Amino acid sequence: MNVENVLSSTLRERAEHTGPAPADLADRVLGARRRRRRVRWGLSVLVAVTATGLALGQTLGGSADPRPASERDKRDVIGRADQSPPREFVAAGGTALAAHYTIRWADVSSQRIGRRDYQLLDQRTGTYRPVPWRYLDVAPGLRTAAVLEQDLPARRVGLVDMMTGEVTRWIDLPGKKAGAVAFSPDGDRLVATTYDGTPEEVTLGQGSVYPRSDARRNGYWIVDLRSGRAEWHKAPDEAEYTGFIPRRDFDWSSDGRSVRSPNDKKGHDYYDLKGRRATAPPAEKHLTSPPSGVSPDGELVAGGPAGKSQSTAWLIDARTGAREGETFGSEFVAWADDRRAVFLGCQPLECNDWDKRMERLLLVDVETGRVDPLSGGRPMNKTEKELWQPVFAPR
Secondary structure: OOHHHHHHHHHHHHHHHHOOOOOOHHHHHHHHHHHHHHHHHHHHHHHHHHHHHHHHHHHOOOOOOOOOHHHHOOOOEEOOOOOOOOOEOOEEOOEEEEEEEEEEEEEEOOEEEEEEEEEEEEOOOOEEEEEOOOEEEEOOOOOEEEEEOOOOOEOEEEEEEOOOOOEEEEEEOOOOOEEEEEEOOOOOEEEEEEEOOOOOEEEOOOOOOOOEEOOOEEEEEEEEOOOOOEEEEEOOOOOOOOOOOOOOOOEEOOOOOEEEEEEOOOEEEEEEOOOOEEOOOHHHOOOOOOOOEEOOOOOEEEEEEOOOOOOEEEEEEOOOOOEEEEEEOOEEEEEOOOOEEEEEEEOHHHOOOHHHOEEEEEEEEOOOOOEEEOOOOEEOOOOHHHOOEEEEEEO
8 A cells, every 4th residue: 555545544534533634644644654664674684684594504504402412312212324434413322422533544664653533523513523633532421522632642631612612621741641531430530541652653564463563551640620630650551462553541440430451361450540450340350351341230241252253242241250142243332221232243134245244333232132223334345444433422
């Protein structure tokens, strides 16, 4: 309706009901109309700006929901059977894929040097994104990562906010440099394994079946994250190397009262938090060499490969050490709950022919035998760049 029609209609209605119109009626009618148009225009702009902002946030990989991705999606099982390595958040029960990495090996003269390339969970987008760190671990709850810089061993450890990707704090490690780091079960402490050289630099040949490393472990730091206090303890590596990568990194016992390192002959060596030799906690007396782990209720140990096909793993009674049977999956990764565990393994039709063998993350119910894929497959006959390794953390 144009201005003339509005005025004519209003004047006619006024004359019919109330008599002569006031002199300023035309200005009042047009003013009211302009105000209504401004309100409608303002609402339209607000809607347009809001929609544009949401669209831009989605385009940039963000989310209108400010919560971390692991809190936005609380499904019991979140699998990505078509993704290898996973690009989007993966979780099962009480555990989640916090990061994954590959190792690039380069031959320099008689040395072979390995470098890890990590992709860490971005809690804003729920995707795994490349990060510049040489070694990392993730705290329970998936909010903080502990990182070491590119040149290992590192003189400090950083704490990264997984929502922003920014380092919020650096903790110096004076004198003894770290080649690995691991969070305690409560997330309040770190153990940082120290080496006198690069732990993934090995010497080829020299008459040995396996490459040998010139770097040796010499101890570990216990770092209290609340106070920032760090104490170093001597713990030289006395284990015999029987693997390609000569690491003897410390991680934590399940009760958080001691730290442990792998020993190929007897499972693990334990130390208390003051650098003294310790015994295994009751639930870990029958823990085998890695990869292995005790169920959350302390009743079962998921052990190493059970057969020549390397498609099953042993289940062991944690109290007696007796073998309870086999479960599907060749390499234990993490427990999801008391009866479900995550393994790396091949599905039945992919296990027999090594050239066609594909390993993937599998969620296995050790009671019923149910197997659910959590990722796409890793071709075992491909280059190390494609053999990504998972890093899990409590959800």
